[in-house]
Amino acid sequence: MPKKQQHNAFYFFMQDFRKTQETQGKKFPGGLQEIATVCSPEWQKMTDQQKGPYEARAKNAKVKSGISGMKYTSQGVPITLIEKEAKRKQEFEDNMNDYIKMTVNMTDHIDELISKKFYFIHVNWLCRKLLPNGEGDFYPIEFAVAEFSLKDGVAKPYHEIIDLDVPMGYASDALQHSEATHKISPNPPGGEKNFSIMYQRLRNLLEPETIGDELPPLYTTRGVMEIVPGLLSRMAKTVGQTADMFRVYSLETLFFHIRNTAASKIDTVGFPALTIAEDQIHRDIFDYVSGIACDYHQNIDGATMHCSLSVVIRWAYTICDFCCLDVGIEMKPGAHCPLNTDMDRIRDLKEKRESDMDNLMAESVNRIRSMTGVTEEHRVKTSARTYKEDQERRQNFQPLKIIDHSKLLNSNVPDNKCDPNAPSTSIQSTSTFAQKKVERPLRLPRGPSFAMSVSDTEKVPSMDHMNFPAIGGRGINLRKASTEKFPPIGRGRGGTFDN
Template sequence: MPKKQPRNSFYFYMVDFREQQKKKGINYETMAEVAEAAGPLWRDAPPNIRAKFEEMAKKEKQKRNIPEMKFTSTGVPLSEIERQEKELRDAEEAERQDIKNMVKLKCFNGAIMQEYFYVIDVNYYCKTGSDYLIGESTVLRFNIQDGIKDHYHQILNPGHIPVGYAYDVKLGSQEIGLDMPDETTKNPREVYETLAYIVDYLKQHETNAGMPPLYTMPDKVAPVQNFILQMCAKSGEDDSIFRIYKLDTLFYTLLNGISEEGFPRESLALAELKKDAFKYTPQLGCEHHEATDKSLECTTSRTKRWAFTILDRCCLEVGVEMLPGKHVPGDFDLDSIHTFREQKKARAGPSVAASQLGAASSNTSASDINHSSFNESADSKKEKEKRTHAPLRMPKTDYSQAIRPAPELTEANFPKLSAGRGRGLAGSFNKMNISK
C-alpha cells in the first residue's frame, strides 16, 4: 500500500479550529466542512499563528523520517537548482560590473583608445555529453585607435571520437567546413601549444586584476569555457586565471562610455552584432576555409567581423580615421564613404528637428553604405525634369473605317422549323390560328 502523505500545517490548524468551534457549540461533521470554514481564516492568519502549526508539521515529518528537501523528477534537489541559478545571476552581474568599471576607468584616464580587447571564437564538431569536440579556434586583439592588431588561429585535431558520435561529427564537419578528425595522427602538442600561446598572448597586457578577459558571443560562451577547461585539464594549468565575458555587453558598455548617443538597451548591441553587416566580405577567413568556400564559418572570419562591427560604430563616435584592413575590411572605399556622408548632410533640408537629422546622418556607419554605388554625378543634384508618358492610343483616332458593315439578311437566312415531336414549338405552330 502506498504511504500516506505527511500532514501539513493547514491540517493541524483545522484540528485546532474544530476544537475551538466545538467549545462554542458549533459542530462539523466532516473535515471537508472544517476546511471550507477554516480556509479563509488560514489564508489571513498572521505569521506568528502560522509558525505554530508549521512547527507541528515539521515535527510530524521528522517523526516519520521524511526529508524536508524537495527534488525534481530526476532526483536533483530544488535547492541545488536554485543555488546554481543564483550563482549564474551573480556571475553575470559581476561580469557586467567588471566591464563597466574597466571602461569607466579607461575613459576617465584617457586610455580607452589604446585599450586592447581580446575576442575568441571556436568551432566544434558536436557536443559529447558535457564536453565539446573542438576543431578550430581564433583569438584576435584590437583597440579603437589602431584597429585589429593581430590574431592567432589554430585548426585542432581532437583525435579520438567518442563511441556513438561518429555521425554527429560527420555532420558537424560538413557544417563548419573542417576535415573529419584523424584518430591515428593525434598530436597532443597542439593542445599545449595553443594554451601556451593564448596565455602568452593575454599576459602581454596583464594588470593587477589579472589577465584581460576573453570576449565572445553569448551562444559561444559555453563552448569557449569548455575549450579552456579541456586545455587546462590536459596541461595542468589553473583555469581560474581566465575570464570569458560576453561580447555584446562589452559593445554596449564601450559605446555608451565614449558617446552620449549609444545603445539605449543592451539587446540592441547584440542585435547589431547578429546583423553581421560584414558577413559577405571576401578574404577574411583562413586559407583552409577560403579554399573550401566556407569562409563564413571560419573562426578567423567571425572574429574579424565582430571587431569590424564594433570599430565601425566606435571610430565614428570618437573621430578616429578608419584604416582599410584595420578598422574596416581592406576593400572598402573610405573616400567614397566620407563623400557620401557629406552629401547626405547637405541634402538634409532645414526642419524643426534639424539637429536630430544632423546627428542621425553623422552616425551613418560604413557597414550601412554600399560602397559600390558612390558614382553620383553633380547633375544628379539638380531637380529632375518631369517625365511625360505617351498614351497607348491617340485620342482623336477614327476607328470607323476598320469596322466591317453588317451583312443584309433575308428570310432565306432563317429557315422554318420542321414539325416534330418533342419540347420544341414547331409542332404547336400549326395548331394555332395565326394569320400572316
C-alpha cells in the first residue's frame, strides 16, 4: 500500500505566503524549495498563537486523507484495531473459563453438579455474507436448543426451521452449502419467519436459569461459535437489543470441567487436557443414531447427522456416556443414551465397576505402606508379640558376617593366600566367586604392569631418559619375554589373508 504524503503546518503557511507574494507580482521559479527559503525567517518569528490556524489546517487534512499516524496492514486495516480485537477475544476467553470453573467446580456436593442445568445450541446456516468490516454475517436456516443436566439428561428440545430470504448474489453459494450439509433449500415451506416469536420461545426455555435480566450461557462447539451470533442478533433486534445480551460459551470447555469435577468427587481419572474433551465431542460416536432428528431430516438420506436437533442430543449423549456411571446415575434410554441401548449391559458394567472399586479400595488398605516400607500386615503381626517373645528374638539374633573375598578358596588374585581355618561363608558367594575367571587382574596403583612382572629383567631395556627404547623395540622384547599367549594374526588383525 503506497505511503500517503503528510503536510505539516509550515506547508500551509508556505501556500498562503506564495499567494500573497504572487498578488504583489513576485515569482518563484524554484518552486516550494525557494519559497521555504524565503518565508522560513518569518515563520520562525511567529508565535504559537499565530501558528495555531495552520496547525489546525494540518490536523484536518490528516483526518480527511485518513492519516492519523497509525500503522496499517497490507489490506489497509489499522494494526491498533487488530490488537484491540485480539485483546477483546482474550478477555472473553478468560471470562468464559472463569465462569465455567466457578459454575462447575464450586459445587459443594456432587448432587448440585448432577442437578445443574445447561443449555446447548446448534445453528445450521444458509450462506455467509461478507460485511464491510471484514466479518461474516451467517444467515440461519435451522437451529435447536436443548436443556441438559446429568440427572435428567437431555430435555425440552426446541427446534425451528427458518424461512429467511437469501441476499442478492448469494443464491448459488446457499444452494451449494445446503446440498453438501443440511439439505434445507432456501425459503422452506412451513419455516418460521418471525424472529420475535422465536426469541420469546427461547426466553421461555431459558427462564428457569435466568437471574433478573441475565440469561444463562448457551454452549456450543468452537466451530459453531461464529455462526450462532447470526441467529441471536436477529432475535435481539426484535426487542431493541444486540447479540451481546446472549453469552455463547465453549461446549468443549464445559465438558472438560464436568468430567474432571465428577471424577474428582469419586476419585477416578478425568481428562488430562482440554484437547481430550474436544476430540471426544468431534468424534461424535452417536452420529448415526436414528430417531433423534427432526421430521424434515428423518426422511432424507444422509441428512440426519446434520440436523441441529440431532446434534444437540448427541452432545448430551456423549457427556452422559463419560460421566453418568461415575456419579452413580441410572441412565434412561432417550434421555442419557439412545433408545436402543442395551441397558442390561450398562448395569453389568456399572456393577463391575463398583465391584472393582471396592476391591481396589480393600486391596489398597491391606497393602498400604508407611514411609519405611512396612506393610499393614507386618505392623499388626509385630504389635501382637508379647514382651517375652520380643526378648527371645533379640537374644537369638545372628551376628553380621563380613566376607573377605580375598581369602576365599580358588581365588586367582595374585599374592593372596587362602586361610583354611577361616570361617565358612555363604556357599553361593564362594561358588560364584570361584567360577569367575580373571585372566588379567588389575594391578595396584603405581605398580608394574603384568608383562613387566613376569618378564626377564635382563632382557628389558633400560627405562631412563638416556636409553629410552625406540618405538617397536620395547614391545617386541616384552612380548617375547612374556608367558602370555596371543592368537595368531589372521583376518581382521592386520595380517595377510593366507591361511
